[in-house]
Amino acid sequence: MFSAGSFKALVLKKTFNFQAQFFSNCPPKKLRMEGNLNCCNRGNKKGSRGALVVLEGLDRSGKSSQCRRLVNYLEGQGISAELWRFPDRNTDVGKLISAYLTNTSQLDDHTIHLLFSANRWEKRSLMETKLKSGTTLIVDRYSYSGVAFSSAKGLDIEWCKAPEVGLLAPDLVAYLDISPEKASERGGYGGERYEMLEFQKKVAESYKALHDVSWKFVDACQPIEDVEKQLQEIVHNCVMECRKGKQPLSPLWSN
Numbered sequence: 001m002f003s004a005g006s007f008k009a010l011v012l013k014k015t016f017n018f019q020a021q022f023f024s025n026c027p028p029k030k031l032r033m034e035g036n037l038n039c040c041n042r043g044n045k046k047g048s049r050g051a052l053v054v055l056e057g058l059d060r061s062g063k064s065s066q067c068r069r070l071v072n073y074l075e076g077q078g079i080s081a082e083l084w085r086f087p088d089r090n091t092d093v094g095k096l097i098s099a100y101l102t103n104t105s106q107l108d109d110h111t112i113h114l115l116f117s118a119n120r121w122e123k124r125s126l127m128e129t130k131l132k133s134g135t136t137l138i139v140d141r142y143s144y145s146g147v148a149f150s151s152a153k154g155l156d157i158e159w160c161k162a163p164e165v166g167l168l169a170p171d172l173v174a175y176l177d178i179s180p181e182k183a184s185e186r187g188g189y190g191g192e193r194y195e196m197l198e199f200q201k202k203v204a205e206s207y208k209a210l211h212d213v214s215w216k217f218v219d220a221c222q223p224i225e226d227v228e229k230q231l232q233e234i235v236h237n238c239v240m241e242c243r244k245g246k247q248p249l250s251p252l253w254s255n
């Protein structure tokens with residue numbers, strides 16, 4: 001049997017040995033710069049981080065297909081990347097959203113707008129941690145979907161943007177450009193709320209009011225492999241820029 005004193009000494013010794021072994025694998029320069037986050041792994045420049053890349057576009061423009069392909073591509077290049085999507089239907093808030101989208105619950109337009117936004121806020125700090133640790137996030141829909149869909153219902157666009165202010169601003173928004181008519185010809189249209197041609201036309205108009213310098217437009221009517229190639233190039237460039245450490249994370253829509 002151990003006494004309390006000898007047990008404590010053993011724990012301290014084991015902890016010290018582990019730390020000595022762990023830190024001896026890390027160059028001291030990296031240790032200083034990256035604190036406790038992934039010290040042995042990622043870029044070694046001050047401020048080096050992963051990229052926040054968002055894919056937006058009308059329903060059936062190909063966002064989910066391309067997000068999956070992008071993450072596979074980046075991982076194949078040895079770049080740490082994760083696929084995220086909004087709404088995230090796994091959280092409690094996400095479950096309320098999912099019930100609304102599948103028409104099993106009814107909510108006031110303002111209420112559902114704020115829930116979509118809350119669903120992003122509950123993920124914000126994890127998002128920041130991942131990006132700072134060097135992981136690139138490929139995000140399937142973000143605040144732009146929130147504002148485009150709610151303002152297409154007639155809500156004031158500035159009111160719609162307000163709860164999104166202060167979320168992380170993407171480094172790149174890749175907009176998969178397709179007409180509502182063409183998108184509606186693709187499989188699976190019509191299952192959920194919002195999947196109606198007339199409404200999608202309004203969403204397309206709303207998206208137009210939102211683009212800024214972080215947006216790149218990609219013709220989503222091209223064959224899927226051509227869209228994929230174009231996205232690979234612009235996303236790869238963005239990841240390399242973020243690795244250089246010259247672009248700190250910034251808040252969305254705050255000026």
Ligand code: Z5A
Nearest residue numbers: 059060061062063064065086087116145146149186187224
């Ligand atoms: N919403 C909101 O109101 N507020 C918010 O804040 C947020 C969202 C975040 C759920 O979205 C709904 O929530 C959405 C907006 C609203 N409105 N609706 N409806 P979702 O993301 O869960 O929706 P989804 O079910 O994933 O569908 P989607 O996103 O509209 O589809 P997509 O991801 O853009 O497309 P895909 O699944 O990749 O492809 C669709 C089909 O087209 C499929 O058969 C593909 O094989 C095919 N495809 C893809 N690319 C091509 C090309 N290039 N050529 C030919 N065929 C192609």
Ligand code: MG
Nearest residue numbers: 063064065140
């Ligand atoms: Mg999708």
